[in-house]
Amino acid sequence: MFISIFGAIEAGVIYAIMALGVYLSFRVLDFPDLTVDGSFVTGAAVAAIAITHDVSTVLATMLALITGFIAGSVTGLLNTKGKINPLLSGILMMTALYSINLRIMGQSNIPLLNQSTVFTRLSDIWSGLGIDTTLNQGLSAIGASSLPRTWSILIVMLVVTLVIKFITDYYLKTEVGLALRAAGDNEKMIRSFSANTDHLKIMGLGLSNGLVALSGALYAQYVGFADLNMGVGMIVVGLASVIIGESIIGTKSIMRTTFAVILGAILYRIVIALALRSTFLDANDTKLITSVLVILALVIPKLISTHKESKRKRRKRIALQQRAKGEV
Amino acid sequence: MLEVNDISLTFNEGTPDEKQALQDINLKLSKGDFVTVIGSNGAGKSTLMNIISGALLPDVGDVQINQKKVTMMPEYKRSQYIGRVFQDPMAGTSPTMTIEENLALAYSRDKKRSLRPGVNKKRRDFFKSALNSLHLGLEDRLSAKVGLLSGGERQALSLLMATFTNPDILLLDEHTAALDPSRAELITNLTREIVEETQLTTLMITHNMQQALDLGNRLIMMDKGQIILDIAGEEKLTLTIEKLLHEFQRIRGEQLGDDRAILG
Numbered sequence: 001m002f003i004s005i006f007g008a009i010e011a012g013v014i015y016a017i018m019a020l021g022v023y024l025s026f027r028v029l030d031f032p033d034l035t036v037d038g039s040f041v042t043g044a045a046v047a048a049i050a051i052t053h054d055v056s057t058v059l060a061t062m063l064a065l066i067t068g069f070i071a072g073s074v075t076g077l078l079n080t081k082g083k084i085n086p087l088l089s090g091i092l093m094m095t096a097l098y099s100i101n102l103r104i105m106g107q108s109n110i111p112l113l114n115q116s117t118v119f120t121r122l123s124d125i126w127s128g129l130g131i132d133t134t135l136n137q138g139l140s141a142i143g144a145s146s147l148p149r150t151w152s153i154l155i156v157m158l159v160v161t162l163v164i165k166f167i168t169d170y171y172l173k174t175e176v177g178l179a180l181r182a183a184g185d186n187e188k189m190i191r192s193f194s195a196n197t198d199h200l201k202i203m204g205l206g207l208s209n210g211l212v213a214l215s216g217a218l219y220a221q222y223v224g225f226a227d228l229n230m231g232v233g234m235i236v237v238g239l240a241s242v243i244i245g246e247s248i249i250g251t252k253s254i255m256r257t258t259f260a261v262i263l264g265a266i267l268y269r270i271v272i273a274l275a276l277r278s279t280f281l282d283a284n285d286t287k288l289i290t291s292v293l294v295i296l297a298l299v300i301p302k303l304i305s306t307h308k309e310s311k312r313k314r315r316k317r318i319a320l321q322q323r324a325k326g327e328v
Numbered sequence: 329m330l331e332v333n334d335i336s337l338t339f340n341e342g343t344p345d346e347k348q349a350l351q352d353i354n355l356k357l358s359k360g361d362f363v364t365v366i367g368s369n370g371a372g373k374s375t376l377m378n379i380i381s382g383a384l385l386p387d388v389g390d391v392q393i394n395q396k397k398v399t400m401m402p403e404y405k406r407s408q409y410i411g412r413v414f415q416d417p418m419a420g421t422s423p424t425m426t427i428e429e430n431l432a433l434a435y436s437r438d439k440k441r442s443l444r445p446g447v448n449k450k451r452r453d454f455f456k457s458a459l460n461s462l463h464l465g466l467e468d469r470l471s472a473k474v475g476l477l478s479g480g481e482r483q484a485l486s487l488l489m490a491t492f493t494n495p496d497i498l499l500l501d502e503h504t505a506a507l508d509p510s511r512a513e514l515i516t517n518l519t520r521e522i523v524e525e526t527q528l529t530t531l532m533i534t535h536n537m538q539q540a541l542d543l544g545n546r547l548i549m550m551d552k553g554q555i556i557l558d559i560a561g562e563e564k565l566t567l568t569i570e571k572l573l574h575e576f577q578r579i580r581g582e583q584l585g586d587d588r589a590i591l592g
Binding site: 173175176181182185190191192193 | 381402404405406407408410412413414418419420421422423424425429432433434436437438441442443445446447489490584
């Protein structure tokens, strides 16, 4: 139990980077960008190919980010210069990327098990620090029976994800970032303040898919392979993270929302892990569970607020009736 | 300051829906001119404004701002010279962003946007003093989201955003028409104050004849894509609604058809 949740949190923190990318396109730019399904795999494919060709792991991961940026920019170009509807631009790019990813990989699956990845390099450095022993001692002291092999992935990925979060927060408050947000909010207005909305959208989608590809690259190294189909339904996972996070934490400020998105990604993995432990669901049901989760996260908050509202009104009416009776 | 030379524009040319929106429009605004534009629906007022702002490109003719030809310059580039306020109070601001963030967007109009924070201490002070001039207490709500403001407040903010960087030209497209009478009066007064103080070269479309008479130093009337009347200076001061209607009848040989334009 503990180990499976621990694994879910690890994967969740890596997925959170993808979710931040989806937040940029879906919320900030108001652009439902389906490129994500393709660019996640592109990131994994580029990193896997680079690593198996003995490129340094960090460089391979950065290459993935850049490739993702290019893929997103093309979607932006299709939409702004080609005047193709946002949804269709994303679908076209996602479809094209399927073939491109296969070209990059040369085969539909690249194992990375015996390769050195960012995580194997990390654990080499990490094991010398003795943090694992300390943390695991603490855990066994409170009665945990099975202990995680290493804390390095969780802690370092958490730091990386938070750094990306803070950079995103800062970026969205810069002059360019403000213009980007306005481009998603009120395009006509920001054009009247001399901002090129086409460039902003292309850049925004590029950044978004850059993060998605980075997440894909890290995920491939985490699970030890890149697979052509690992991105199927990724956009819904991203949306699930954004929506679950937002409905729990709220969207009062940018900092709060990006935090919500990260937490949403982790929660999503935990819920999936718990659901899969039940006897009647198996790994093939993951997509169904994901969709149900998104639907619940969208519907429940609305139901709660309608219920609260009607309760408030009923209270008011009753109070009024009672006052009327008292006066008569 | 602003020159519009021989502009013509036809919509849907060669189809049964063909409409000549503008015919050989010539208009010259000197620095500090405040011109009000009236005319019935479909007269071409908004089309003219969209050609000046670059939202539409003319078939023939050219537009010059500060002796610089901008006819084919894309809208977003041209808007560094032009401040605009739209009729819809929702159109001029970004609802999910705060008041200070909206002002920061407007502040970057004539500058290159960089990766520095859009709002800093110095700018915040500047924004506060600018908001002060609206007398709406918005200076105490810098971090409130603009979507929470009322239509009048949003339009006042739009007006401030359009003007506080001193653009070469200010375009007002019926910017009081969607507000209730008291809010409309507030925005009208603010417009008068701001234009007087900043001496911006202004072109204002209005459906309200009284407003067109009260504001500005020059009035033009448009009909069927042409400028049919252009009154400035002393003559404008003595102008009345009756005289305007009479003039229209004299030129066009028919009554001004649109009740909204008459009663406005």
